[in-house]
Amino acid sequence: MIRVQxxxxxxxxxxxxxxxxxxxxxxxxxxxxxxxxxVAVHEALINAIEATQQTYGEETRETVSLQMTASPAxxxxxxxxxxxxxxxxxxxxxxxxxLEDRLWEENGRGLLIMKxxxxxxxxxxxxxxxxxxxxxxxxxxxxx
Amino acid sequence: MNxxxxxxxxxxxxxxxxxxxxxxxxxxxxxxDTARQKLNELDITxxxxxxxxxxxxxxxxxxxxxxxxxxxxxxxxxxxxxxxDPLILQLFTISKLHLIFPLVSTHDEAVRKIKDGYQTPFxxxx
Numbered sequence: 001m002i003r004v005q006x007x008x009x010x011x012x013x014x015x016x017x018x019x020x021x022x023x024x025x026x027x028x029x030x031x032x033x034x035x036x037x038x039v040a041v042h043e044a045l046i047n048a049i050e051a052t053q054q055t056y057g058e059e060t061r062e063t064v065s066l067q068m069t070a071s072p073a074x075x076x077x078x079x080x081x082x083x084x085x086x087x088x089x090x091x092x093x094x095x096x097x098x099l100e101d102r103l104w105e106e107n108g109r110g111l112l113i114m115k116x117x118x119x120x121x122x123x124x125x126x127x128x129x130x131x132x133x134x135x136x137x138x139x140x141x142x143x144x
Numbered sequence: 145m146n147x148x149x150x151x152x153x154x155x156x157x158x159x160x161x162x163x164x165x166x167x168x169x170x171x172x173x174x175x176x177d178t179a180r181q182k183l184n185e186l187d188i189t190x191x192x193x194x195x196x197x198x199x200x201x202x203x204x205x206x207x208x209x210x211x212x213x214x215x216x217x218x219x220x221x222x223x224x225x226x227x228x229d230p231l232i233l234q235l236f237t238i239s240k241l242h243l244i245f246p247l248v249s250t251h252d253e254a255v256r257k258i259k260d261g262y263q264t265p266f267x268x269x270x
Contacts, residue, residue, distance in 0.1 A: 012174035035231050042204055046173040100240050103266055104216070106209035109239055113205055116238045 002029060004068045009061050010052035010081065015045060022068050022077070029070045032140040037075060040117035041066070043110040044079040044133045051083035065130075077135045085131040086111075086123065154179045156186065162255060163190040168199040171207035179207075183214045192258035193218060194251065195225045203232055208239055220244050221261060224254035 006021050008014035019042065026034040048064040056062045065080040090111070102108055115121050120136035152169040163186070171179065195211065197203070215223055224246045227233050236247060243265045246257040 015172075015174065036234070039204070039231070039235060042172070042202075046204065046206070049173075100243070103240055103244060104212060106213050107205065109205040109208060113235070113239065 001069060001071045004070070005065065007063045007065045010049045010056075010064045011060075012046075012049060014064075015042075015049070018045060018064075018066050022066060025068065026070055026075065029072055029075075031070060031072060031075055031137075033137055034075070036117040037077070037135065037137045040114040040121075040135050040137075041077055041079070043114045044077075044135060047086070047110050048079050048081040048083065048133070051086075052081050055083040071139075073139045075137050075139075079133045079135075080126060080130050082130050085125070091123065152178075154182055156182065158190070160255070161191040162194055162258070163192070164194045164196055164251075166196040166199065167203075170202045171197075171200055171210070172202060172204040173206045176206045176210045180210050180213065183210070184217075188218045190222070192222045192224065192255070194254040194258075195223065196251070197225060197227045197229070197232060200227075200229065200232060203235065205239075208236075208241065211241070211245075215244065220264065220266070222258060224248050224257045224262075226251060226254050 002025055004022055004025050006018050008018055019038070022041070023034070023038060026037070031037075045064065045066070052060055052062050052064060062082055065078075067078040067080070069076045098112070102112070114135065118135040119138050120134070122134045124132050124134065126132050152171060152175040153167070155166045157164050157166070165183070167179070169175075193214075211225070225236075225241070226248050227236060228249060233247065236242060241247070246254070246262050246264060248254045248257060
């Protein structure tokens, strides 16, 4: 099992660094199904960056954290930010709308894509009051 | 995501009365503003618009939103999307884009779909 933690300023220039780091780890672990997970994690990261910038301003140095525990059998990823969390009405909408309902919307697909690409998606508060989005993906029997 | 990834590029060319919009690299958050501006400036009198994503390595929800934005300008009947990457195709399918745009695997197929007035379940005119 491998554990990785990356903390970066909530700026889109750091996306590539965060994604490159955890993705190269998943390649080493030969985690099958990793490409679908990349899509889900990317959506979680851009949500965290956008929310942090909306809360603290576009030049913020507040961080977004990615924590990953990976084995060939399962990967669990936490994306953590200090932006106050996803509003409850947005979360509620996630459970009562489908991607068909959002065909013509130019944004708002991220959570639904995350839900489709990961095996589990959850939201919680950390002990220090930050917001955590959790993603779990189980390994497949064959590697990609 | 296995293919080589360069910086995002958008090129627009005319070909036999059709406008071919080629996207290369990653069409993602932080990269979509340039594309949106170029698409907003595009003349919308073309016979059709073919988005060639054959060189695209990744697209996210903001990239998809940009395609939706453009479709509202020109109508979905004049758009076809050439997509080869299995992961992008999967993402488009789960995002239900196949209900809006024809997703094709060759340029000729794209031209044929637009010329034939191919209609997806949620086609609309400009």
